[in-house]
Amino acid sequence: MDLQQTKKDIENKIVEQLKTVYDPEIPVNIYDLGMIYGIKVSDDLRADILMTLTSPNCPVADSLPAEVRDKVNAIEEVRDAGIELTFDPPWDQEMMSEEARLELGFM
Numbered sequence: 001m002d003l004q005q006t007k008k009d010i011e012n013k014i015v016e017q018l019k020t021v022y023d024p025e026i027p028v029n030i031y032d033l034g035m036i037y038g039i040k041v042s043d044d045l046r047a048d049i050l051m052t053l054t055s056p057n058c059p060v061a062d063s064l065p066a067e068v069r070d071k072v073n074a075i076e077e078v079r080d081a082g083i084e085l086t087f088d089p090p091w092d093q094e095m096m097s098e099e100a101r102l103e104l105g106f107m
Contacts, residue, residue: 007041021067
């Protein structure tokens, strides 16, 4: 298997892991909420995740990024996970997947 395919497979595994992480205030996973802005897997199989929170003073501002890092590091092929938190652009409901909006009654 070539490196590009390996990296794509790892990205898919990361997405699946992120779908098991929930914002405690909203019954939808952080991936479908649109809180993940980017997933990048480097050639040395380091995963860098760019994410946000629903608000800068979110009560899980410390624990949620740590949970994401732990879940991504649990993937066997990932050498290391780096999490970067950003509020640019600020999160809003338009970032949610159609499935998340349906689940929360926004459609």
